[in-house]
Amino acid sequence: MKKKISKSDAKEKIKDFFKDMSDKTPKEIKKIKKLSANQKISLNIYKKTFCKKCLFPFQGNEKIRIKNGFKTIVCKNCGKIKRIKI
Numbered sequence: 001m002k003k004k005i006s007k008s009d010a011k012e013k014i015k016d017f018f019k020d021m022s023d024k025t026p027k028e029i030k031k032i033k034k035l036s037a038n039q040k041i042s043l044n045i046y047k048k049t050f051c052k053k054c055l056f057p058f059q060g061n062e063k064i065r066i067k068n069g070f071k072t073i074v075c076k077n078c079g080k081i082k083r084i085k086i
């Protein structure tokens with residue numbers, strides 16, 4: 001039984017996971033976050049794909065506003081506003 005996975009395996013797994021967020025659940029995102037923490041892999045580039053507060057995946061149909069060089073996304077699940085510099 002193989003329990004520990006290598007860093008490159010983990011990276012591949014994370015990349016694959018974030019390819020399509022439409023079928024993901026907050027529980028799965030939590031798991032991936034744990035994996036990335038264990039392997040010390042930054043999720044920075046993927047952080048805009050889910051809500052930081054409730055880990056709800058963004059489906060692409062959230063309310064999006066662009067103002068002063070920032071894109072704001074309102075989480076459909078908890079209402080948390082996420083700001084992304086563009």
Ligand SMILES: [Zn+2]
Pocket residue numbers: 051052053054055056075076077078079080
């Ligand atoms: Zn949320």
